[in-house]
Amino acid sequence: MLDKIEQIVKNFNSEIENATQKDIFEEIRNKYFSRKGLIAELFEDLKQLSKDEKPKYGQLLNQTKNELNAIFEKYLENYSSKNLESSFNLDLTLPSKKKNLGTKHILNQTLLEIKDIFKGLGFSIYDGPELESDYYNFEALNFPKDHPARDMQDTFFVNKNFLLRTHTSPVQARLMQSTKPPIRAIIPGKVYRNEAISAKSYCLFHQVEGLFIDKDVTFAELTGTLIYFAKQYFGENVKYRFRPSFFPFTEPSSEVDIWWQPKGKTGRWLEILGCGMVDPNVLEFNGIDSEEYTGYAFGLGIERMTMLKYGIDDIRIFFDNDKRFLKQF
């Protein structure tokens, strides 16, 4: 019995020493440790021993089994780690086993930043369809049919009643019709303009619409909120101006310019958003009493905000999706 054990241990040791492939490890495992393996066989043999011998050899056998098992696991582990640390000299200058992280599109990173600022001011975030009806895109926003105001937004039409929305403002009308004031929301999304593609304009871009309707919402609160936004996004020292403008769905209406002066270049005013007090016609049309409630609305372009912040001068690069560009941000 003792000889038999010794022989098996010897064989095992030489076999495991020479194991260089995964298959061989499996074979060894089967040969020695399986249900009908050599060690199991030894335990079978144990049954034939006398009462006196049984405990002694039983103990030995258990000990041997555990030892062999430990040796096996150690060799296997060594093999599995491709002998890396043991067979190479420790060289900490080897390149790292780097894991890459992915990216969100830079436009969505800007959007996220904008969403965060307005979430902090207690705004909800809503969605809306891109293929819109003329009713929501224009009529409900005080753009009469056959009015030159419609020329301000070159429109892709599907037919005379359906179109690709030219702004995120139709969601204003949808919200007013479905929700009771107070309404305090921003609405991000894609909008479309029927314009030739160039470095400065694309057939689509992304907008964030803002809407706040309640009792006692004022123009001063609108300007204050947007100044806060501009400072959060562009920095405390941003130079801005509010400039009267015209949108059919707001009155008074304003555009906001910021002073933009890249290093070594002459500065200029750049428009970043349009805003105004919701026109009473729009409130009434969408079922809100304009004597009781007032509201403000604004809309800003995400591409423009991103181009300014990162010094990008060609809008088309956003939609080319060159991996070298995507990875930068």
Next chain:
Amino acid sequence: MLISLKWLNDYIDLSDVSIEKIEEKLTASGLEVEEIIDYKSKYNNIVVGFVESSEKHPDSDHLSICSVSDGNSIYNVICGAPNVAKGQKVAFAKVGAIIPNGNLEIKKAKIRGVNSEGMLCSESELGLSENHSGIIVFDESAEIGKNIASHLQLDDVSFEISITPNRADALSHIGVARDLAALFNKNIKLPEINFQPIAKNIAEFAKVIIENSSDCPRYSAIIMEDVKVQESPKWLQDRLKTIGLRSINNIVDVTNYVMYEIGQPLHAFDLDNLSGKTIIVKNASENETFITLDSKLHKLNSNNLMICDAEKPVAIAGIMGGENSEVTPNTKNILIESAFFNQSSIRKTSKQLGISTDASYRFERKTNPDITIWAAKRAAQLIQQIAGGNILDGILDIYPNPIEEKIVEIRFTRIYKILGYSIEKNIIKDIFLKLGFEILTENNDFLKIRIPLSRPDIEREIDLIEEVARIYGFENIPEITRINVTLNKKIDQTSIREKIRDTFVGLDFNEIITNSLLNKETAEKFGNPINLLNPQSSEMTHPRPTLFAGMLQTISRNLKVKENNLKLYEIGHIFNQINPEIVDFSDFQEIDSLLFAITGFSSDEEWFHSKEKFDIYSLKGIAESLVQNIIPNKKIRFEYFTGANSYFEYGFVIKIEQKEIGKGGKIKSDICNFFDVKQDVFAFETSINNLELETEEQKFKPLLKFPKIQKDMAFIIDKSVTSEEVEKVIKKGSSNLLKNIKLFDIFESEAIGKNKKSLAFQLEYYNEQRTLTDEEVDKEFWQAIEKVKTELKAELRGN
């Protein structure tokens, strides 16, 4: 629109105000100055030069080598103009000058081996006219060395103003002057009208009939005899030039001049071509044709308002005159039309015929019906000054239903409620007065105001509040330091998309945003796309019915710049038509879709492992991680297809219970080829809605208090048996103590048999209530093995 400073000064004295201040105030009041054109600096370094000598270039037939003096030095200049000659006074652009036509900067150059230090300019090069037949030759009196802007008395400044569609009143110099008067607290003065008509009564000579008075509420006309059509005098040409208009002849120039002065479009007819000396304003007959003065033929319909004589149409009302009655060099007698047309009628016709003119632009924004007579008389007076002739006594003026001025009340409390800051009553009143509004009633609560017809945009209290805010100045809005936040429930409908993006960041994917407009051929490959009525180009005619096209275009573009290993995703709307005609939102489907794709190698060759290609299992794993990360507490399952299915050669569907969540697989190679993609692409598509509907609030699951027991088994089995089948049989042979099965090894080799493979599984057993004994697990384990052996004809390895 260009507004000339010199011209403005005819109506308002701006001599004490700087150009910068005017720009600032105009912009701050809503008339945005986009550009200031200072003609003096525009012609910097372009002076009157004297040609001292001119010789033929030795190496050219048409070039001359000239010596040109600017009064101080002599320069060598190569000139290609046929008319250059010694002794001429010319427009000499020196080095550093910028040629206005084309923005070319003049630099020292060598032309066919000879040095040239400047350029002699034509009128066209200087943007003075379209004449480019030769260089400008000034007369003897021109002073050598003088800047040509000064020499030509073009030392004006023009403001390029962007006028919003509501400000029809600001489409003229007097209109802008009116705003400036309010902004700088000045008065405006209009030109005096003062001429002596002849003793011939217009009413006995000609007549006007309006048949459609809703589209033409007012028609005024004045008649002149014996005018002399000729070139306009220099002052008039210069004025038009500074606002970018071309001079035509003295009659047409005056009508344009008055339009840019007061905003009333005018049209001059050759009276001798007006049959019956009659003007009839009526709608065209259906399918009638008409030739406008630009010699274009138009087909009309019965909605088009026309100006006709006794026999025929002579003008498209408010848009453009006809060739048959235009003023020509032979014209002697003219009728000047000064009318007020309905804005939407003009806009419809202008859109329908595709003609937009300075006149239609103003009419469709609504002109002032009160000024027709003033404008007609003003034109007559100017024409008489520069073209002679006699003005008939009186004016034809048909105005059956005079339009009344609006009277609007404005409450002081309302001003505060809208603006949120208070403005003194006196300042408010002053703003209205300076804008030319009349205050009818005044008390502590409100003002009652009469609005002149020049301001059609002001009809309501809110319009008046805007005027107050605009003129008072947005720069004077007090800054606020706190806001009110409502405490109603906040919603974020975009949060799931943000969670998906976060997941993809972790999975090393790059997000893309592609053009959602596709061409017909591409769009139709992927669904039932919707056709745009008026696309920008044939490349962008259909809103995308899928994200696949944009994805494959992106992959293709990246492969071209050798970015071969890609993990990309896009979230965006897709559009499919359901019913043949879109009359309602139910006739099409708009879905917020999600697509991700992988192609190339998942990892590069590294010192610690070899490179690995993306395959269907990579895709399956990413899809599983993504879906399970968004929907953590629901069990997902896979169904597979090995035959072609939609855009895939083979692939899988992820389901939760019976509901399909998404579908993925290897994209068919013919689709890849269409996009010039020559490597395998694996993609998975789902929709935001599919994922969102399955999400529910996550709850904590208590941690396991008892040990897990893991046991391994390996089988040699027929190649045709799938891993899933084996797992199913193992489950069948086990109780609920078996919690997980994981395949951890698979291999095929000659040694185990040609049609065989080896599969090794790790089984995990536990019970949430107690510790399992070795015996019960062993029993389970061996039962499972026996089941696999008998049901799948498998052989347990290592036995």
